[in-house]
Amino acid sequence: MASRTITLISSDGQQFEVSEEVAVEFQTINNFIRDGSNSPSFPGKMTTRDQEIRRITVFPIPNINGKILLKVIEYCKKHLEYRLNSRSDDTEIKEFDSNFINEDRSTLFNLTLAAHFLQAEDLFNFLTLTLANKIKTMSNEQVRDYLGLDNDFTPEEERANRRVNQWGFE
Numbered sequence: 001m002a003s004r005t006i007t008l009i010s011s012d013g014q015q016f017e018v019s020e021e022v023a024v025e026f027q028t029i030n031n032f033i034r035d036g037s038n039s040p041s042f043p044g045k046m047t048t049r050d051q052e053i054r055r056i057t058v059f060p061i062p063n064i065n066g067k068i069l070l071k072v073i074e075y076c077k078k079h080l081e082y083r084l085n086s087r088s089d090d091t092e093i094k095e096f097d098s099n100f101i102n103e104d105r106s107t108l109f110n111l112t113l114a115a116h117f118l119q120a121e122d123l124f125n126f127l128t129l130t131l132a133n134k135i136k137t138m139s140n141e142q143v144r145d146y147l148g149l150d151n152d153f154t155p156e157e158e159r160a161n162r163r164v165n166q167w168g169f170e
Helices: 026-033 050-055 064-083 090-102 103-120 122-137 140-147 153-165
Strands: 004-010 015-020 058-060
Touching: 004 122, 004 153, 015 064, 026 103, 026 140, 050 058, 064 090, 064 122
Parallel strands: 004 058
Antiparallel strands: 004 015
16 A cells, blocks of 8 residues: 655745655654544544545644754654664664764754654654763753853852752762
């Protein structure tokens, strides 16, 4: 049975055609194209509304620009191919992942937000683990700088916090 093509439209109007198998990697899309929707219909009994939803093949993705959506699609395609190919070598997918995260901080954050919005669980978990590994050896000041956070403590509050939570500053 041939897979249908799903078109995803980014916030900047770029269109990406993907197979249904790739599109359902995004739980947000999967909720619409599998089983009609989150319909209260009885299993096996599709209402007219369910049938109409099932025919949808174009999905606007308003929160994600084309550059980020393309990378998310590439990741999902590659990992889907890897899972479907039972003889896949781990070396290839590890190299892909390593190259995938070789991005600037802003791109990594936007990829993480996109994975969260699309509910691409494997990608989201991979990206959050990557970000956690990046910051786990940083000092508080380095983490604030990396995440673009302002220090909203006064010098006195910070000294008091360091005394109370000394273990966290070692």
